[in-house]
Amino acid sequence: MRSQLVTSDVWWEVARACAYATFFHTPLWHQLITMTYPGCRDITPSVVLANGTRAVLPLLEDSSPSNRLPIRFSTFAGCYGGVVADGPIEGREGETAVSHLFQTAVSWRISRFKCLSNPFAPVETLPQSLPKIRDDFTHILALEPDYETIFARFTKGHRSSIRKGQRMGVSVRLAETLEDYQAYYQTYEDSLRRWGERASSHYPWRLFENGFALAQQYPDNIRLWVAEAEGRILGGAWVFYWQRHAVWWHGAVLEDFFAYNPSNVLQDAIIRDACARGYRYYDFNPSGGYEGVIRFKRHHGAEEWPLSRYEYQPPLFRLSRALKTRFRKKVAP
CATH class of the missing domain: 3.40.630.30 (Gcn5-related N-acetyltransferase (GNAT))
Structure with a gap:
């Protein structure tokens, strides 16, 4: 299964067809952010399943000079992320598609990838392997x-x-x-x-x-x-x-x-x-x-709906931080 950068037309079609998509899963949200922050770029990937379902993972990368390494979000400002699709993404193939989309987000060339779950989306729109850092609610x-x-x-x-x-x-x-x-x-x-x-x-x-x-x-x-x-x-x-x-x-x-x-x-x-x-x-x-x-x-x-906040850090980045922390402790007076 191969992913590719989503085209604007496909993304609009998927967002309109997906019953659990929110504004934060649309091209409009990304357009607003990339217009505002020069260091942010849209790198949203998509895949097509054998049944014709198109799945999209809204994804932004922030390469601002203040970041030592790029940070990726699904989506910006801690808003709802995760996969949206215009059809079912169930079963083994759906699990593979979702996993593949998230693999494109967790490159070793970044410092971290952050994602907030979508309270309206089915559980299969997030991979089980994504590290959860805390629970939240809306x-x-x-x-x-x-x-x-x-x-x-x-x-x-x-x-x-x-x-x-x-x-x-x-x-x-x-x-x-x-x-x-x-x-x-x-x-x-x-x-x-x-x-x-x-x-x-x-x-x-x-x-x-x-x-x-x-x-x-x-x-x-x-x-x-x-x-x-x-x-x-x-x-x-x-x-x-x-x-x-x-x-x-x-x-x-x-x-x-x-x-x-x-x-x-x-x-x-x-x-x-x-x-x-x-x-x-x-x-x-x-x-x-x-x-x-x-x-x-x-x-x-209003009632509380549960959310989960996820964050992935590449192993090399975690190791680098650990070594720096250890070095600082050794040289501290």
């Missing part, structure tokens, strides 16, 4: 049977916070201009200031600028929602859509307007819209271990 809200029932399942305090924010004049709309995105980025910078060293990531403005450009081409898949009051944007939530899955990927609000409950009003409007557009799941995404974030998601009635 919070997912099933959007059924209707919005009114879902809203009634919110905690009493959460419903009260939404109504309070609405009474204080908070309204929600889609970002329409680059200036809207810039205003949202300012709320993100305010959040970074507040988080300080606790911030787990720091995304550059060009990521959001490129996201705005892609949203003009794919308005149903990339949506920045913003909350407003007193003539200004108080915060927002960047939500990605694919198939019947909507995922909240990024959010921020201004600290001075916490009393307006913009996050509560925002999420209510986004969930209402997702219900109206026929989405089945609203995914709050992993919480990074932050208890306050976890509680906020639980207030919506």
